[in-house]
Amino acid sequence: MIETVNKRCYIAGAGEFCDRELPEPGDYVIAADAGYSALISRGITPDLVVGDFDSLGSAPDHPNVFPSPVEKDDTDMMLAVRQGLARGFTRFVINGGLGGKLDHTLANIQALAFLADNDATGILFGRDICVTAVKDGVIEFDNDTSGRVSIFCAGEEANGVTLTGLKYSLDNATLTSTFPLGVSNEFTGVPATISVRSGTLIVIYENSNFL
Numbered sequence: 001m002i003e004t005v006n007k008r009c010y011i012a013g014a015g016e017f018c019d020r021e022l023p024e025p026g027d028y029v030i031a032a033d034a035g036y037s038a039l040i041s042r043g044i045t046p047d048l049v050v051g052d053f054d055s056l057g058s059a060p061d062h063p064n065v066f067p068s069p070v071e072k073d074d075t076d077m078m079l080a081v082r083q084g085l086a087r088g089f090t091r092f093v094i095n096g097g098l099g100g101k102l103d104h105t106l107a108n109i110q111a112l113a114f115l116a117d118n119d120a121t122g123i124l125f126g127r128d129i130c131v132t133a134v135k136d137g138v139i140e141f142d143n144d145t146s147g148r149v150s151i152f153c154a155g156e157e158a159n160g161v162t163l164t165g166l167k168y169s170l171d172n173a174t175l176t177s178t179f180p181l182g183v184s185n186e187f188t189g190v191p192a193t194i195s196v197r198s199g200t201l202i203v204i205y206e207n208s209n210f211l
Contacts, residue, residue: 008091009084012039012046013077013108014055016099018125028089032080036060038096050083051076075107081115081122090120098126109133113154113200131204138195139203141165141187147206151175151182151194160197165190175201 010027012035023029023044031039033051050066053059055076059067068079077097084092092115097108108124109131115122116135124131132139133154149166153175163170167186175181182201194203 007089008093009087009089011035011077011080011084011092011094011097012044013094013096014038014100015096015105015108016126017096018127018130021093021095021125023093027093028084028087030080030083033076035080035096036062048080048083050079075104075111077104077108078111078114081111085115085118085120092120092122094122094124097124098129098131109202110154112202116200129204129206131202133200133202134194134196135200136196136198138193141192141194143190145187145192146189147187149185149187149194149203149205150180151185152180152202152204153177153182154200154202158196158199158201160195161199161201162193162195165192172197175199
């Protein structure tokens with residue numbers, strides 16, 4: 001059995017890769033289809049490889065392969081997320097899940113909301129930005145955080161949304177999925193918080209020095 005307390009599940013996809021966010025010692029590393037090539041090219045051997053291998057071409061020569069049919073309900077990235085949850089992980093890092101096909105990018109962002117629904121946290125990294133989701137909770141940023149941040153509702157409504165320490169604040173507001181009120185905010189050099197009383201927020205922010 002894998003010891004998951006205080007450890008991360010690191011998932012690699014085939015999209016744009018952030019080389020500042022490579023696996024750390026102790027991470028459980030899953031390659032989603034052609035994410036295997038992204039890892040191997042960086043000298044990293046994953047613990048598990050999942051997917052239908054339509055992008056990779058064929059299943060790799062690896063001792064732990066979880067194959068799936070091409071025609072399925074889950075994307076390869078969602079398969080990897082499910083495998084991580086099944087192993088008891090609650091902290092996820094997903095690299096290589098942005099910058100590719102728009103439909104898969106949106107699917108990967110939905111995977112973050114799925115993690116939040118399952119009492120887990122995930123961060124999706126690209127080269128210059130990262131994305132996370134928070135459900136019925138709060139994200140805190142320290143005063144070294146800089147750059148832009150945008151907040152979107154995932155679902156019909158997100159209630160009790162409060163933003164502090166940002167250029168544009170909110171207090172107990174309601175965000176909906178049909179009006180982008182939270183787009184293009186900014187950190188101001190002071191500690192900041194993004195909180196939601198009920199509902200799920202997608203938070204997109206620059207991949208800056210606090211990550």
